[in-house]
Amino acid sequence: MILDKALSKSLLGYNPINKRIMTVRSAASLHNLSIVQGYAPTNVATDSEKDAFNRQLEQITNQLPARDIIILSGDWNAKLGKGNPIGKHALGTMNDNGERLLNYARINSVLATNCLVPRHARRTYTWKSFDGAYRGVS
Numbered sequence: 001m002i003l004d005k006a007l008s009k010s011l012l013g014y015n016p017i018n019k020r021i022m023t024v025r026s027a028a029s030l031h032n033l034s035i036v037q038g039y040a041p042t043n044v045a046t047d048s049e050k051d052a053f054n055r056q057l058e059q060i061t062n063q064l065p066a067r068d069i070i071i072l073s074g075d076w077n078a079k080l081g082k083g084n085p086i087g088k089h090a091l092g093t094m095n096d097n098g099e100r101l102l103n104y105a106r107i108n109s110v111l112a113t114n115c116l117v118p119r120h121a122r123r124t125y126t127w128k129s130f131d132g133a134y135r136g137v138s
Contacts, residue, residue, distance in 0.1 A: 001037050017060060020053060025068070034064045038074040043097045054100055061108065072110065076101050079136075080112055087112030089119070 001024055003011065010027040017023065024035045038057060041049045057072075064070055078101040080087055081094030086105045090112065094102070104110065127136040 001035070017056070021056060021060060023060060023064070025064075028069070032065065032068045033071065034068040035071045035073060036061060036064075038072065038076065040074075040076045040078070040097060040101075042077050043095050050097070050100060054104060058104070058108070080115060084112075086110065087115030089117060090115035 001014075001022065003024070003026075007026055012025040012027055012032065014024045015022060020039045020041075022037050024037070026033045026035070036057070038053075041053055061070060061072070076097060078097035079092045079095040080090035080098045080102060081092055082088075082090060084090055084094065084098075084102060086102060101112070105112065128134070
């Protein structure tokens, strides 16, 4: 995670949990800000790897101060699919990681803010193959 100069001055602390998750806490005017940066296992990972990541993510977010504004960011390796309840403007077909993210979001009152509003097609994918033939969608 990279912080700009202004945000780095308000840094209260950071916690590198493991190779997939870290937290950063920053002072803010009304409520402090806690950012959880995550890199979820890919969709082809085993169920036990995915379950362990999700359990740890939930444990970490439950330990954050309740008054903090909490932002989950990173790469969840999830396709939420068109018309899902936490971000109806997502594209594609939901995959297993998308279903896991959806369940986590429902339990923890989370929204997928990158797909709450419609966007131009060129702004709806998060990665593109080198030859331009394939695109990853949210």
